[in-house]
Amino acid sequence: MLDFVKSAFAPRYTFENADTILIRGRQYRYISTHGDSHYFVPADGQGPREKYENATIAEMLETGHFDHRPDREFSYLTELSPHMLTLLSDEEKQRASEREAIVLAAFEKYQAGDLKRTDASIRKNSDSILGAATRMLNTYDAETNSLKMPSPRTLRRWMSAYEKVGLAALYDNVSQRGNYGRKLSEEQRFFMYSKLPGYLTELKKTPANIVKDVRNAFTAENEKRKGEGRTDLLECPSRVTILAAIHHLAPFRVKLAREGVDAAMRAFSPVGEGIDVERPLQRVEMDEQKIDLISLMEDSGLLQMMTDDEKAQLGLDGKSGRWWMTVLLDVRTRCMLGMILSRTPSSKSGLRALEMAMRDKGAWLDAQTLDQATRATELLGVLVARGPAQKLPELTSDDWDHAGRVGFQFTSRGEEGIREALEAQFRKFDGATGTPGARKIFGCFYNALAHSKSLKEPGDIARILRNVITENIAMPAGTTVLGVELPERRLYTVASLAKEQCLDSRTLSNVLVAAGAIPERAPAHFPIPVDKGREIAGHMKRTVSVISLWKDMDFTRPIIDQLFYDRLLTPIYFGKPGLKGRTQKAVDCEEVAMLVGKLHAKAVELDTETDGLVPVSKAAEKAKVPAITVVHMILGGFLERVFRLAGQDGVAALRVDPVEIKQHRSACSEGSSPTEAFSSLKISKTIGWCLSA
Template sequence: MSLDFDRRFPRFQIGREDRVTIDGQAFRLGYMMQDAYALVPTEGEGAAQVFEFGHLNRLNAAGKVRHEIEYFLPKELRTRRQPSGGTGSSLATLTPGQRARIDQRYALVEAFDEVRAEGVMQMTDDSIEAHMDDICRRASAYLADQVDPELEWRKQQAAAGKGRKPKGGGTLQMVAPVHPTTLRRWVARVARFGKAGLIDRFSNRGNRTSYFTAEENALLGKTVRESYLTLNRAPMSKTVTDVQRAFRKENADRLADGRPKLRVPSREAVRQCIKSFSRFEVLVSRYGEQEAMKRLRPVGRGLEVSRPFERVEIDEWKIDLVTIMAKAGMGQYFTEEDLKDLGLDDGKGRWWLVAAIDCRTKLIVGMTLTRNPKTSAAAQCLRMVVSDKGRFANAAGAKVAWNQFATPELLVSDNGAAFKSTAFTDTCATLDITLERTIAGLPGMRGHIERVFQTAATRLLPMLNGRTFGDVATRGDHPAEARACLDTEDLCYSLVRWIVDVYHNTPHEGLGLRTPLQQWESDLRDGNFPLRAAPEMRTKRCAFGLRLNRRLTREGVRVLGVRYHHEALAATVIEGGHRTVELRWDPEDLGAVEVVIDGQAHEARAVHDGFDGVDAHTWVAARRALRTKSASRKAWEEEVVFRALDDIEALNTRKQLQYGLVDKPITAERLKHLEESLFAGFHITGNTPKTRTPLDGVGRVIEPRAPEEEPQAAISQTPAAPLPARPRSSNSWTIRKPGSAD
């Protein structure tokens, strides 16, 4: 896709009731021009700002746009689930107890769907009650299986002598039965809102009887109808003002007649009154019957799709190909133990491919290679779905861009453990993606991705040496392992070039002989682009990040030797001293973490600039290079540390495909080991001035630099191409107790 095309067409729709936040400022749509959106500030006065489509698309790709569909409509009138404000779904800020309750409810819903799919249970209370024991048993087994979906695979690896036997596991947590009506309600909420629909709402509990008398309710309802339910579409704030004015006028008349005054409704009372009207009645009154029917039309269900990213299918496929595990290509980033865990040690083996396809355009929008189908690989593939994949196409030398991405409305998978895990369902809920699993034994319900795998097996694999074929009869005497000459980098290169340059540009029967790329460009030209933007960086961090507990001190929090701080963290220490806080840490970007304090998430940035966009494996490799140069040294200056990072990233560019597409998760256990063995006592200091003022005050004295501050020789024998200089500064907060001396 040309740059000119990208400048002329947007990648997501901004509706009249949507809120778009860019660089911390909230906007709503003013009007749409030929090649730009005119957005007006939502608060205060200000002129409209024009965002050209090309600029807006770049901001979207960088994760700097938060898009909230139908934000300005009351919640009851919204036609689809909404992303939560701030950092994504509130799942990121739940307590462990709340998450445990949600997981139990979700397990019951999964078990209910499984029993119902077998055709042995009806939707009546009596039938559900009769099968409740079976539902609870299946839910308990589901929970035990999904707390750690990689546990069974690790046990099998240990039994084969390929690793240590994992600790724990095997404890079956029994799920208590619930009333059939309650279970049906949970099933309905999951169907409509996904897993996030099961979040506790204790704050909404209490007396639900009306606070007002019959006269007060009558006047309130009458005024709301006259003010809010009109084609003028008055905002709620004006309706609140109209209600209070009507009550003041009525009270003046009652005071003159000697009658008692009416209680004036609050803003919340007016909002609850508006919610009491049916959705259809409100839409017809404010938008007209035709628009109401359009807004209430069901979307996001069924196999018929009308726009890109309305339905995305994800699945895993064991590639019929033996490849050489390219140990040398990854040696800069991993130890021997790491390579063994990832299956990248010496020898030959086969890969699993986790891939995702957009059902409207048939574009492949995500792909990850893994040695076994784990949750981490599924999450990495989903991350590619919502991210720009241009760097992979560039690394492979593709002739066409791979920049199709957005937030899917519906994600369809099979019943594999990776897609059923608590971690993956939490990720989808945080991104506000509806997750739907097909019925076991019916792969045709996700036929689009199945056909892609068949196409790859018949058109790509025959061109590659080392093919194993799908079965013994088909393979015959073909010497697959003897002919295996592709390493991991070769496989990644072949897959990306075939996907981007061949498959995306091959006429597709299901598209009327259009190519997937032509269908995508046609939809963008026709204004039929995805409804939702890609998630912003903070939402990605909450969705894909690792949940950790860290000690909050005067210096902030530390993860993998990197210190993070924020004004809110400093204030917390002043008020309550040191404490343990929960945070979300994204191994793909060490520039910031999300710290949860009292149910509120705060973005704490790295104190030392230069970690933006740096992933954990690159940082660990840089630290190893520093330690190789000086094993006993713990304090390193900023300049030396980031020079080592630059050198490692230069190597990364030469192995970008293999490094970026292979699943390489960092678990909490692995992170703890790295911090204890590699980062214990490690810290970064400010740069030492290269010159100083002499005693006589005349001129400057040049300070010599110690030779051990140059770690590059420990990283590579071949000097890497210089990278653009990183910004160097230090962000810090000085914390003092109230009343302390400066």
């Protein structure tokens, strides 16, 4: 959303230190005013200084968020740092002139190359510098009796300060000496305040005149007491204290006394409670503002996403010209109801803004109450704009307004837009170490919805956040998320799955990578769907190591290798060679049992050994064929004389006739085996089986 500059015709406000200021129900203390801005701090001292402009105060007065209760008593004891050189005394100006002459003389010699800005060089040229400074002062008939050469270090400091600030840097604080105590005696207050009314006259005395009047009053009183032989002389307040008392005179009273009733009313008549608006849409205001669209889009990052042609088409190519923004604002909620950009404002831009204000803002927002929609929009904007670590009590009214504009970009698009913002926030923690939870990822947004101090229902935003959390964070059954208990586990991490299935987490991680359930080098909190995780873990628990497989099948190692080559047995997750763990070194025991069962189903039970029948490996040796070919003959039904010794298990219990194998050798050896075919094509077995799948 676009921001715009506050109106230059906002009312002006005035405050005093003793006034009671309530901002959003919290009491603040007034500090100072600089231009159009006023500075306040919490009265309890817990919080940073906050700045509010007159236009912002006017808005907050309208919405009831700002309450000013002026103090009717006379406030005077505050500090003020005067910067107006015209208020300084003649003695101060004399000392500053002498210092300036010395500095200018030093600069002349420095520019001529006769002086270096070192202690040794300054000491060497001190007499010539002092002489040049004296001649400068004599030119203006100034006194030079008190002219003294400063130390080299002091002169270098004066020169540097003069280069940066000018003459103001050469004034000292001698005139500031006086009574700086926070509590003045009754007599001191009497003599000081007796002269302050001189500032509230049509004579328009300057603050410097009042300072002199106060000092003269103290001097006269002390002279009188000395003449009477009294020793209780009064210490004159410092110039800062006197100027502070003048500065904190009521501005309206000062304007009234010095310039008259009409000037005072013109300056301060806008001060008041503002427009009384009780409900949303009771009053809608329209305004037109000239904005710097290039700066706004550059600050938001949108300008960098546009091409040069698009910038030129929109007039954002740096050429002169400003855009006008026609905006409609609801006075009660300060929500922006409609906004139109135009090169030249006209009645058409006003009508288009009105049409936008009447348009549907989204089904999701319409389904919420005003409080729910506003709160959800502002909280989401804080999360997106300031991150999860932001502390909500530290936000100012301007911060909340900005957050509302950011959040509306998402809530106006309903659940889809809200989920987009929440999932984007979740993706920021994809590479985080450990297992960050919802409180870490969503921070202030989660805490505001989970631990709200009010009893109001947060609305549908809580359900959306709960769904995003349960869809991305692994949590056990029974976990309470935003007031709702999770009935069953939906996701695992590698650690939680290994713990539940009693498996080694490192081996399980390698198997999950091979199965494509998690990426390589996945973070510890990477979520694994429950069904997928349990399926893979079940395969792992049923696996048989390839190293011991020949013993379990009662087969020789070469035949086991041939079974893998021809895919009569499939290594678990064989698709990614080079991975560690069991991924290429194990096979599902159910698959082994199924293969042995098929072979036994083709055989007839035999009580004792019979002549002419030998084990599979021996028969392959006599028939001069690979043992895997004999297995294929048995499974394919080519052999009729296949027997199984009673009381024995595995493939070793099978007995076949070598003569019968020789008879079918030619028929079963036509073509190439898968391994031979892959070798002829010069591709690996892995790629070959993937192509044939």
